[in-house]
Amino acid sequence: MSRLTHSQLYLQRLGYDSPPPPTLKTLQDLQLRHVCTFAFESLSTLLHAPVPIDLPSIEQKVLLDGRGGYCFELNYLFLALLQELGFDARGLTGWVVMGGPVDARTGRTHRLSLVTLEGVRYVTDVGFGGMVPSSPLQLDTEAPQATDHEPYRLTFNGADYTLWAQVGEEWRGLYVFDLQVQADIDYTIGNWYVSTHPASVFVGQLKAALLAPGKRLTLANAHYAVHHLDRPSEKRKIESADELQALLREIFGVRLPAHPQLHDTLERLVKA
Incomplete structure (x- = not known):
């Protein structure tokens, strides 16, 4: 049997037997399936390991090694798939607020x-952790937009856009972005800061998130939560490294890396 290409393997993981057409319905389905399939996770930065963001490295990590990743990995992987399927798509960067x-x-x-798509612009994001949108959002409207999870909206001040999510009765600002064309070095600089700088919220920290119908699953170090759309959240603290590893494998679907310090590092998290 011939070896699957990375894009074929990616589509297979998302539930496709053949490449879908580059339509809005496909974009919506791809984004929802991705955020419910591939975990946002920061095991590499927890372990102070390098986070390469060239496409072959990301494909190896996510598609072959059974890992997840964060925005510089997941959104590049998703963008490459969109472009291969024939979408008119390019990368952007933003400021988290x-x-x-x-x-x-x-x-x-x-x-x-x-x-x-047909002259209408959308932003798509599969790498914003626990508050990632589960649908693409039309760029040029400030009206609230429904998703399979919370409503979102975009505002524009003449220079840049702010993404908001409705959590309960409150609109919370998530990040600000503009449409400036980005070069590879722009992503490299941002990723370097996120993965190495002492002030980064990812360095030495464990974060994970995955969506499911009607809920969001999040992990912040040893604090696990299930956020339901229709009832209060369930929250608990993980009490052991073994339980934390089982949660990552069984709930978030992450194949744990073979790292000599992993168990001890997770043990320190649960004791903190």
Whole structure:
């Protein structure tokens, strides 16, 4: 039997037997299937391991090694698939403002994509952790947009766009972005900061997220939560490294890396 190409393997993981056409329905289905299949996870930065973001390295990690990743990995992988399927798509970067004022300007540490379909522009994102949108969002409207999970909306101030999510009755700002064309070095700089800088919220920290129908699963170090759309969240602290490893494997679908410090590092997290 012939070996599957990476794109064939990717599509197979997303439930496709053959390449779908480059339509809005396909884009919607691809994004939802991706965020419910491939975990957002930061095991590499937890372990202070390199995070290469060239496409062959990402394909090896996510498609062959059974891992997840974060925005510089997952959104590049997704963009490459969209382009191979014939979508008019390119990468963007943005400033994360979640948890702070929306007019703050941090570094460009988030990657997402712009897709144009029949003259209509959409942003698509499969790499924003626990608050990742589960549907592409039309760019040129400020009206709330339904997804399979929370409603989202975009606002534009004449220079850049802010993405908001409705959580309960509150609209929370997530990140700000513009449409500036990005070069490979722009992603390299952002990824270097996220994966190595002492001030990065990812370095030495464990974060994981995965979506499922009607809920979001999140992990922040040893704190696990299931956020339901129709009832209160369930939260608990993981009590052992073995339980944490089982959670990553069985709930988030992550094949754990063979790293000599993994168990001890997870043990320190649960004791913190």
